[in-house]
Amino acid sequence: MNVFTITYWGVTGTLTTPLRAAEVTDKLVAALQWLIEHDRLADLRPGPDLEAKLRRRLEEELPFPLRSSYGGNTTCVEVQTPDALLILDCGSGFRELGMALAARWQSKDAQRIAHVLVTHAHIDHICAMPYFLPYYDPNNHFSIYGSPEALHSLSALFDPQSELSRRYFPPTFEQMKALKEFRPILPGSAFKIGSTHIRTHALTHPGGCLAYRLENAGRVFVFATDHEQVEAPDRGLMEFARDADLFYTEGQYTRGEYEGRENIGASPALPRYGWGHSSVEACVCTAVAAGVRELHLGHRDPARSDEDIARLEAFLRQRLREELGRAGRAEDSCRARVVHEGLVVRC
Ligand SMILES: [Zn+2]
Ligand SMILES: [Zn+2]
Numbered sequence: 001m002n003v004f005t006i007t008y009w010g011v012t013g014t015l016t017t018p019l020r021a022a023e024v025t026d027k028l029v030a031a032l033q034w035l036i037e038h039d040r041l042a043d044l045r046p047g048p049d050l051e052a053k054l055r056r057r058l059e060e061e062l063p064f065p066l067r068s069s070y071g072g073n074t075t076c077v078e079v080q081t082p083d084a085l086l087i088l089d090c091g092s093g094f095r096e097l098g099m100a101l102a103a104r105w106q107s108k109d110a111q112r113i114a115h116v117l118v119t120h121a122h123i124d125h126i127c128a129m130p131y132f133l134p135y136y137d138p139n140n141h142f143s144i145y146g147s148p149e150a151l152h153s154l155s156a157l158f159d160p161q162s163e164l165s166r167r168y169f170p171p172t173f174e175q176m177k178a179l180k181e182f183r184p185i186l187p188g189s190a191f192k193i194g195s196t197h198i199r200t201h202a203l204t205h206p207g208g209c210l211a212y213r214l215e216n217a218g219r220v221f222v223f224a225t226d227h228e229q230v231e232a233p234d235r236g237l238m239e240f241a242r243d244a245d246l247f248y249t250e251g252q253y254t255r256g257e258y259e260g261r262e263n264i265g266a267s268p269a270l271p272r273y274g275w276g277h278s279s280v281e282a283c284v285c286t287a288v289a290a291g292v293r294e295l296h297l298g299h300r301d302p303a304r305s306d307e308d309i310a311r312l313e314a315f316l317r318q319r320l321r322e323e324l325g326r327a328g329r330a331e332d333s334c335r336a337r338v339v340h341e342g343l344v345v346r347c
Contacts, residue, residue, distance in 0.1 A: 002346035003219045005080040006246070008339050010073030010093020013226075013252050013277070013299030014124055017072035023305065031058070031066040064340075065306035071341025074124035075225055075299065077248070081216055084194035085114040088212065088223050089125045090132065093341065098132035105134065112139055115193050118146035119225055120209040121153035129154065130169040130176070140178035147210055148184045185210065201240040203227035205276035213240060220244040221347055222292070225299050228275070229282035233289035246347040247292040248339070250299030251280035254315065257301075267303035280316050288323045288334060294347070295320070295336040313338040 035041045040061060044053060058067045074091030087097065105112050114134075119125055134140045144151070156164050160172040173179055185191065187202035187210060196216040203209040204227055211224035222244040224237060241247045253272060256262035258279045260271030280297065287295040297316060300309055320336045 001217070001219075003082055003216045004214065004221050004246075004347050006221065006345050006347065007078040007080075007097075008093075008298070008341055008343045009076040009078060009097045010089075010091045011070065011077075011298040011300065011339050011341055012072050012074050012091075012124075013250065013301060014074070015302045016074050016092045016124070016127070017302040019069055019072060027066055027069075027306075031062055034062060034066055063310070065310045068340070069306050070300060070309050070338065072302075073341055074127065075119075076128070077223065079214065079221065081194060081196045081214070084196060085111075086193060086196070086214070087114055087116045089119055089225070090116065090127070090129045091124050092128050094128035095131040098128075098134055102133045102137075105140070112137075113141045116142055116144045117198075117212055118144060118150050118154070119203075119211070119223075120147070120205065120207060121150045122207065122209075122226065125226070126154065126157075129158065130171045135176040135178045138177035141180050142178050143181040143183055144179065145183045145185050147186065147208060149208060150210075151182050151184055199240075201236065203237070204230060206274070209276075211237070211240060213244070219347055220246070222247045222249075224249045226250060226276055227278055229278040229286060232279075232282040232285040234282065234286045238286050238290040241286070241290040241292055244290065244292040246294045246296065246345070247287055247290065248296040248298060249283050249287075250278060251283040251297045251316070252277035252299050252301045253279050254312070255279040255281045264301050265303040265305060265308055267301070280312065281319055284316065284319045284323050284336070287336070288320070288327050288329070293334055295334060296339045296345075297336070298339050300338065309338055 040057060044050060073093035075089040076091045076093030076097055077088040078097055079086040104110060156162050157168055158173045159165055160174045165172045185200055187200050190199045196214050199213045201211040203211050203224060209226045214221045222241045257264050258272050260269050263269040283297060316336050316338060320334060321331055324331055324334060
């Protein structure tokens with residue numbers, strides 16, 4: 001039985017990346033061209049049900065990158081457990097989650113409690129901290145968990161006594177009345193939120209980063225973003241993600257891009273060793289070695305267009321088939337996808 005409901009509010013890596021105006025036009029042209037070439041417009045006529053018919057046709061038939069986008073918000077993932085609301089990271093997607101929560105929590109019986117688990121303080125993972133509406137309502141209750149270094153970085157930015165407060169963001173913790181508690185968490189530690197058991201693991205990333213493993217009623221969700229796998233499989237991550245039902249990690253590059261043999265979209269080819277990110281090939285190798293049942297890749301490189309990501313997803317699935325074959329495992333024993341903003345999954 002599924003116990004976690006996971007909503008991806010932001011899955012872009014490094015920098016918030018809105019669609020450019022020219023990309024919107026390109027999508028419209030490509031979508032219309034596809035519909036005309038497949039003769040999927042000629043039977044439609046103006047009328048009260050035209051919009052519903054068009055919407056259904058687009059959603060059911062048009063390839064994803066033509067009708068939508070993987071999204072440009074940086075990392076924020078909502079996890080509803082049987083008895084707690086957890087939020088992983090406060091990238092720009094956190095702002096949109098905040099608007100949704102403010103609306104949800106209008107209801108009289110709303111609990112108004114959530115736990116924010118920060119992986120690290122790089123700007124793409126905390127940039128929406130002060131733009132989260134529910135922090136400003138004293139009736140809400142938030143606890144923030146993170147490594148001592150990550151919590152220290154947040155204090156440096158938002159503690160009203162800090163020299164840097166108000167320098168990068170106007171508000172301070174003083175205005176965020178709903179922030180009630182800060183919980184330092186060390187790598188390799190274990191704790192509980194409600195009925196969910198949580199363990200952490202130190203990832204390889206400049207400045208450090210924490211991965212979180214959530215377990216409840218036999219279901220396991222592992223969230224491991226911003227990590228450079230310097231061996232494949234990555235033995236530490238493999239043990240940490242062992243037998244997970246869902247393993248979210250980041251494959252920002254292909255091996256060719258990581259090694260500097262291939263460019264990423266318009267971004268030139270250059271070696272990316274030590275930048276703290278992994279190749280898709282390494283992610284697949286570690287996921288198969290760990291025996292996970294589903295692999296989700298996020299933290300997409302901002303230089304990649306939606307079309308590029310769709311190609312990367314096809315490459316991911318091809319590599320997974322090959323790796324499962326090498327391991328002598330059935331093709332359907334593990335699935336993989338590149339996640340997009342707005343995606344909701346249960347595990
Ligand atoms: Zn990042
Ligand atoms: Zn980072």
